[in-house]
């Protein structure tokens with residue numbers, strides 16, 4: 001059996017980010033025009049730049065099998081594992097001009113190499129290990145059923161490459177925010193039937209650092225080369241907080257809960273009512289903007305809201321389907 | 327071509343804080359000869375928050391909304407990115423998990439409804455691009471927007487997660503370099519502005535719980551559009567609109583620079599090009615004054 005496999009080549013212009021924190025005042029971009037074959041991955045290009053053009057070009061790589069997580073960089077703003085990403089796909093997605101950059105320009109040490117200390121600190125902060133009473137001389141193995149293993153939802157496949165972390169706008173702005181990879185790790189252990197940590201779930205529910213400060217942009221889902229879908233794990237951590245009864249009575253939690261209340265009452269959302277319920281007395285800080293909106297006809301008072309038709313159906317469904325408690 | 331007809335899921339915002347979006351949607355549909363049957367029975371989609379608290383309830387309610395579109399035998403069209411995401415996500419989960427679908431249908435049966443999975447769910451932006459067609463739209467333009475530099479602001483929930491979006495919409499969008507809204511601007515005769523934040527988040531969903539993060543995102547987005555010489559911004563998402571239009575004071579303070587631009591709904595932009603009047607498009611309902619028409 002022989003299937004013909006044709007290797008094609010094409011010209012690609014690479015704009016490569018260069019910076020040496022020890023020597024350079026500002027970063028700059030170096031241009032390389034190269035013939036690229038359809039067989040190559042992005043890491044091959046990095047290697048060729050180093051071996052054929054400039055030996056000082058620096059980047060991390062180790063396993064070359066998408067396992068160690070060392071080689072994550074950005075191509076045209078998209079996080080990618082250099083050793084896994086085919087050049088063909090990149091050209092198909094972005095055309096023949098590709099910009100090669102480190103995961104975080106703020107944290108560059110040299111070229112593609114960044115200081116990942118913040119990533120590891122946040123990873124450490126979520127108790128990223130099993131907390132369990134271990135019988136040192138067990139009678140038998142500690143078995144986990146396939147159904148229970150499924151609950152991890154593949155969070156255990158994370159290779160800590162940092163692609164999601166450095167794609168996350170909340171990480172960029174809020175330095176306390178743990179970030180999507182740390183949350184995926186938190187979920188991985190909190191969902192493990194053997195784990196009985198008392199603190200992890202509470203830690204990831206704290207304001208500023210915890211899941212409630214996620215902006216729901218899905219950048220992490222898009223960035224992850226392992227399809228971990230970190231925001232999916234964040235959603236599950238939210239749900240676990242309610243299930244375990246540790247959700248705090250704060251503005252973020254009331255905001256999520258408020259939707260159910262509003263739907264029960266009107267079918268649709270009462271936007272002003274939701275803000276009032278979420279903020280409580282702190283609503284005063286929204287009054288200046290609310291007043292401006294009111295003058296522009298952008299605020300409907302509670303009595304002006306058009307409720308959903310067949311509201312009784314909605315109310316019946318809320319009563320019979322809702323299990324969550326707060 | 328047969329007349330296009332959809333079941334319209336308005337979402338809550340278009341009925342409350344963005345009345346101009348509702349008006350311009352109807353005005354544009356009218357001009358294009360698209361028939362929209364409003365799903366007045368629909369509930370709130372949960373706006374990407376309800377599922378954090380009660381995932382199953384969120385599924386049931388969204389399935390109920392879709393079931394009403396199915397009753398009409400129509401594709402559901404949304405006019406809010408977040409409604410689109412919640413609805414499409416529900417559809418994806420139910421269509422790919424028979425057990426879950428059955429559980430949801432057990433509940434819906436209590437009110438005499440069933441989710442079958444027969445109706446597609448698409449955003450009005452993609453209905454115009456994929457079903458109506460930009461070539462046809464171009465022919466109908468009476469007031470080309472040629473003197474304007476327009477900054478497209480896509481909004482997260484129409485472009486990410488791309489796997490779901492690309493299974494839902496016929497247009498295949500690259501979330502790192504989306505083009506649909508740019509194409510719409512060009513079809514209306516405008517110049518598009520390319521800027522870093524066009525596919526980034528506006529921060530709307532954490533306005534209350536993480537006000538600083540939200541304000542910086544808003545500020546950066548408007549600043550990026552201003553630096554790209556935009557005369558105004560345009561978005562398919564009423565939540566992005568609200569954030570960019572009404573939160574400029576916080577945004578300016580957060581990034582230490584005064585930012586403000588008119589922010590139009592994509593329906594208003596199309597309406598302008600098709601010759602709708604400012605009154606029909608509700609242009610007076612904006613905080614950042616729309617004073618160029």
Ligand code: SF4
Nearest residue numbers: 168214215217218220
């Ligand atoms: S969805 Fe949340 S965690 Fe993921 S990148 Fe966006 S803000 Fe970060």
Ligand code: SF4
Nearest residue numbers: 158159161162164224
């Ligand atoms: S969740 Fe995905 S992107 Fe994030 S560190 Fe793990 S493997 Fe990398």
Ligand code: SF4
Nearest residue numbers: 481482483528530565
């Ligand atoms: S850009 Fe902001 S408001 Fe718009 S869909 Fe995304 S998160 Fe929601």
Ligand code: FES
Nearest residue numbers: 062064069071083
């Ligand atoms: S070199 Fe190890 S993941 Fe790419």
